[in-house]
Structures are given as C-alpha cells and as structure tokens.
Amino acid sequence: MPAPEGIENQEPPTAGAWGEWNPTEDSVRPVRGKHRVARQRGGLARSSTVLGVGVIAAVGASGIATAQDRPQVAISLPALPDLPSLPEVMDGDFSGGGGAADDTRRAAAEGAKTGIIPQQADRRADAGEVLRNRILQQAESQQDAAEAKAQAQAEQAARDAAAQEAKAKLDAAQKAVEDAKAAAEAKAAAEAKAAEEAAAAKAEQERLAKLAGSYSLPTSAYTLTSHYGVAGSMWSSGYHTGLDFAAPTGTPVKAVAAGKITSAGWSGAYGYRIVLELEDGTEVWYCHLSSMSVTSGSVGAGDTIGRVGATGNVTGPHLHLEVRKGGSTVDPLAWLESKGLNV
Incomplete structure (x- = not known):
C-alpha cells in the first residue's frame, strides 16, 4: 500500500532511529467536547490535556492507519516542559482570565480533590x-x-x-x-x-x-225555725223529720202540687194532719193544723186545704211539713227547691 502524501517510504528504523515528526496545522486542530482529568494511580498526573489533544488530533485528522496496517515511521515528539503535579495544579491560581477553560480546569481540580x-x-x-x-x-x-x-x-x-x-x-x-x-x-x-x-x-x-207553675209554697208569712235532720229529745226518732214554718194560727195551708188527699184527721203527736199524695207517689204531710178545709178528693197546686195551728206536741203555732218517698222521709227544703220554688 503506498504511503501517505508527504511521508517517504523507508525501512523500519532501529531503536532510537526515529526521525522528527512535525505536526501539520490540520493534525493539531483542537478536539471538540469536554475532557476529563483523572487522578493517576501511583504517581502524579501529567498534563493530559495537552498530550491527549495532540495524539487524538493527529490520529483522527490525518486518517493514518493503525500500526498493524502501516509500516513503522519515525515520529519525533516536541519537547514538553515539565508540568506541575496534580496537587500543584489543583492548588494553583485559576484567576488568569481563562474563561470557560478556567472553569473546566477548576471543576477538574475540585473533582480531583473529592474523587x-x-x-x-x-x-x-x-x-x-x-x-x-x-x-x-x-x-x-x-x-x-x-x-x-x-x-x-x-x-x-x-x-x-x-x-x-x-x-x-x-x-x-x-x-x-x-x-x-x-x-x-x-x-x-x-x-x-x-x-x-x-x-x-x-x-x-x-x-x-x-x-x-205546677208547684206552690205550702204557706205564706212564715219563718223557718227547725230544719230537717236536727237532733233532739223532743222528737221520738231522735231527730227532726220535717221542716217547720212558724206562722200565726189560722194562716192558710196550701197544696204544693196537684194530687189527692188520702188521709185527714187526728194523728197523736202530729195533732191534726192531712196527707196529700202527688201523681208520682210522693206523700206530703201537713201537721199541727188548727182546722182542715178538705179531707178527701183531688186538689190542685195552691188550693187551701187547712189552717196553721198548734195541735199535738208543739211549743207554738207552726206548720210541720214532711215529704216522704217510698215510706222514707227526705229533706223538704231541698225537695221544694228542686221544684223551682224559692223557699
């Protein structure tokens, strides 16, 4: 295979016989992208930025084949100055106005310190x-x-x-x-x-x-003296069984309601007595009369049937009025009031 233009075809040199190699302008073009600075094991790192860029640029730009395809040629490297060790670089001053390059180097130095x-x-x-x-x-x-x-x-x-x-x-x-x-x-x-x-x-x-209009008071011009139920020894039953209307002797006695006279005459302690039976069977007794005007037959309410007197067991002239129902006495005052009479 012919050698690239500008490089002579010659025999492989012996050790130390390599000639100088001067990179061209194309071969030393700057490589794009960021470059890492790694810590070298067992020693201090050289400036890989300068060396790496030169080698990669030379190989990539010239299109030279690998050593296996090409005969060996003499390459001379320019003398490189001694670079400070990485700690010195990291401790150096990056304030020289490098701009983005200084930032890159500063980041690399910090990365080297921290790993x-x-x-x-x-x-x-x-x-x-x-x-x-x-x-x-x-x-x-x-x-x-x-x-x-x-x-x-x-x-x-x-x-x-x-x-x-x-x-x-x-x-x-x-x-x-x-x-x-x-x-x-x-x-x-x-x-x-x-x-x-x-x-x-x-x-x-x-x-x-x-x-x-159907009932009438038994007498007039009277005074109530003894009421029903009053106790006393003067009454054979031990208490008063009727209502006493005190009035002068000869005061008219009237039928309280229409009925018929069933008894009239002397009756011992009651003196002269008239018994009037009403239509409902109620009996009204008129006692101590001085005279009797009607002794039998029917009478109407308000008809005169006798006169007030003091016959029988009395202390003065009065009408003793009794009201009986079924053979038993009831209070004459309450009965008269129940018939609408104001006694």
Whole structure:
C-alpha cells in the first residue's frame, strides 16, 4: 500500500532511529467536547490535556492507519516542559482570565480533590435535585391531602350542623303545630263544655219555671225555725223529720202540687194532719193544723186545704211539713227547691 502524501517510504528504523515528526496545522486542530482529568494511580498526573489533544488530533485528522496496517515511521515528539503535579495544579491560581477553560480546569481540580469528576458531580447534583423535587412533591402532596381531608371534615361538620339545625327547626315547628292543635282542641272542648253547661242551665231554668207553675209554697208569712235532720229529745226518732214554718194560727195551708188527699184527721203527736199524695207517689204531710178545709178528693197546686195551728206536741203555732218517698222521709227544703220554688 503506498504511503501517505508527504511521508517517504523507508525501512523500519532501529531503536532510537526515529526521525522528527512535525505536526501539520490540520493534525493539531483542537478536539471538540469536554475532557476529563483523572487522578493517576501511583504517581502524579501529567498534563493530559495537552498530550491527549495532540495524539487524538493527529490520529483522527490525518486518517493514518493503525500500526498493524502501516509500516513503522519515525515520529519525533516536541519537547514538553515539565508540568506541575496534580496537587500543584489543583492548588494553583485559576484567576488568569481563562474563561470557560478556567472553569473546566477548576471543576477538574475540585473533582480531583473529592474523587468526583464534573460529569459525576453533575449527575449527582441532578440526582439530588430529583430527590429534592420528589421530597418537595411528596410533601406538597401530603399537604394537599391534609388540606383536602381538613376541608372534607369541615364540610361534613357543616353539613351535620346544618342537618341538626334543620331537624331542630322541624321538631320545633312540629311541636308548635302540636301545641296549637292541642290548644285548639282544649279551647273547643272548653267551649263545648261551657255551651253544654249553659244549655243544661237554661234547660233547668226552663224546667224549674215550668215546675213553678205546677208547684206552690205550702204557706205564706212564715219563718223557718227547725230544719230537717236536727237532733233532739223532743222528737221520738231522735231527730227532726220535717221542716217547720212558724206562722200565726189560722194562716192558710196550701197544696204544693196537684194530687189527692188520702188521709185527714187526728194523728197523736202530729195533732191534726192531712196527707196529700202527688201523681208520682210522693206523700206530703201537713201537721199541727188548727182546722182542715178538705179531707178527701183531688186538689190542685195552691188550693187551701187547712189552717196553721198548734195541735199535738208543739211549743207554738207552726206548720210541720214532711215529704216522704217510698215510706222514707227526705229533706223538704231541698225537695221544694228542686221544684223551682224559692223557699
């Protein structure tokens, strides 16, 4: 294979017989991209930036084949000055105004100190930023969840309070309705009772008025002296069995209602006595009479049937009036009042 242009074809040189190699302008073009500075094991690193760039540029730009395809040629390397060790570089001053190159070198120096190259530092910084963002997102998510839960609880509490308030208002309204209904019913019942009582009282008045035309007082110009049931030794039964109307002797005695006279004459302690039987079977006894005008037959209410006297067991002139039903005495005063008479 012919040699590249500008390089003579010659026999492989012996050791130390290599000629000088002067890189061309194309072969020393700067290589694009970032370059890492790695720590050399077992010693100090040389300036790999200068050496690496020259070698890579020479190989990549010239298109020279590998040593296996090409015969060996003599290459002379330019003398390189002694470079300071890496710690010296790292401790050096990068304030010479190198711009981006100084930043690159400064990052490389820092990476050499920490054992982390810039790309690793960037990846770790990115990972830290990702972790930080995840933590912040998780915290924000938890905060949002807590706020949502608190808002839901507040809304539920508000709904519960509103439901309780509505229930209380509904109960109050129902109670008010029930109270009003009960009051209306009570009022209606009271009014009905009052109306019933008024009607009953009116009916009683009408009945008494009607009875008043059918009944009459037994005498006039009288004074009530002894009432029914008064106890005393002067009465054989131990108590008074009638009602005494004290009046002057000869005062007319009248039939209290229409009926018939069933008995008239002397009756021991009662003196002269007339028995008047009414239509319902009630017997009215007129006792201590001074005279008897009617001794038999039917009579009407208010008819004169005798005169007041003091016959029999008496202390003065009076009419002893007894009312009997079924053979037993009753209070004459209550009976007369029940017939509408004002005694």
